[in-house]
Amino acid sequence: MKVGFHRSSRVLAACVLSVMVFALTACGGVGASDDDRKVVLTTFTVLADMARNVAGEHLRVESITKVGAEIHGYEPTPGDIKKAAKADLILDNGLNLEAWFAQFVADLEVPHAVVSEGVTPMNISEDAYAGKPNPHAWMSPVNAQIYVDNMVRAFTDLDPDHAEAYRANGEAYKTQLGAVRDELVAAVSTLPADQKALVTCEGAFSYLARDAGLTEKYIWPVNAEQQATPQQIGSVIDFVRQRGVPAVFCESTVSDAPMQRVVEATGSRFGGTLYVDSLSEADGPVPTYLDLIRHDADTIAAALAGAPK
Structure with a gap:
């Protein structure tokens, strides 16, 4: 929170991201795995946990950032690019949370979904961010139910053979979210x-x-x-x-x-x-x-x- 994505870092990243993506995709990225499920990559651990509840056993869900990471000013690593190049779907929060995300995915031919789509944002009222949406919409379990619906749709598009499982998992998880809200x-x-x-x-x-x-x-x-x-x-x-x-x-x-x-x-x-x-x-x-x-x-x-x- 105190260390942001400095301009120099952004410039440097812009120069190397395209090269890294080309090299990693051309070489096949990380080594082969016995797990042949499609890979869903989220921008942070909270989204990964939500996504695992919806995906069940049918998709492999991973997070770009690790436990304890500060998401706002995160700077992607070459390892992150490697993961993203091999992913089948990337989920981001949106609402200007991941300032680094647009550049991160610019040269990747990987579909992505914004899981906050449909949430009515609360605007920030102070300082330089006044009038911009507060990005922390997942902190409402009510909003989290909207996140789940967006994940169900994205997973169904990615893997239609298991659409019914994603729908059922999503409804069960939304029930738990309602209970937590209460x-x-x-x-x-x-x-x-x-x-x-x-x-x-x-x-x-x-x-x-x-x-x-x-x-x-x-x-x-x-x-x-x-x-x-x-x-x-x-x-x-x-x-x-x-x-x-x-x-x-x-x-x-x-x-x-x-x-x-x-x-x-x-x-x-x-x-x-x-x-x-x-x-x-x-x-x-x-x-x-x-x-x-x-x-x-x-x-x-x-x-x-x-x-x-």
Whole structure:
């Protein structure tokens, strides 16, 4: 979030992507595999988990970025190009999340689908990003159901022989998403009205806050190249003091140092780490998207209610 796709990196990448793609496709890319299923490549781990629930056993789903990666300013590697050149379908979030994606796929003859298509975006209201769509639409389980429908259509086009399986998997997963949404609402419903404020480092929780009935405040609207400014931190400090917000939070893929300054200035407590752009390893707290939403909802509700971490 603090290190973006610098202009020099973009220029350099533009010079080498075409060469890498040609070389990798001409040489056949990575070695042969015993797994002959078609390959679906997603831009980050959250989408990969969703896609696996829809694909079931019929497609092999992989993520370009690894667990813990910061998606906004990601810089593709030669290994990423190799994977993409051999994929049968690439899924991206859209809504300007993957700033690097258009260049990444420009020279690849691989179809791709935008899984946020059909979502009604919430616009960012502050700073240089004002008026642009907030890209974190998957943080609403309601929106995630739209993602699933888009995946079902894309997988059916890719592999029509298993269309019915994708439809059935999608409907079953959407039922689970609806249940998680109900859990999210229930987790914060008992909080007093003056405690229903979600203060985070990045404005990545707009959709989740809307679903849960929380007022959102953040240090920066979108992960950017610069450090948090004194004005941004001061605005959050004022908000926390005025509202008497009992706890504040930060995301797993950024430093919580700016939010710790808010804690020091206000006496509020650091309520815990939330997950947005990346799942955890299998033995971590959020190995799946459903776990991610549950973890965030439970962490927020417990901290705002004053429960010990």
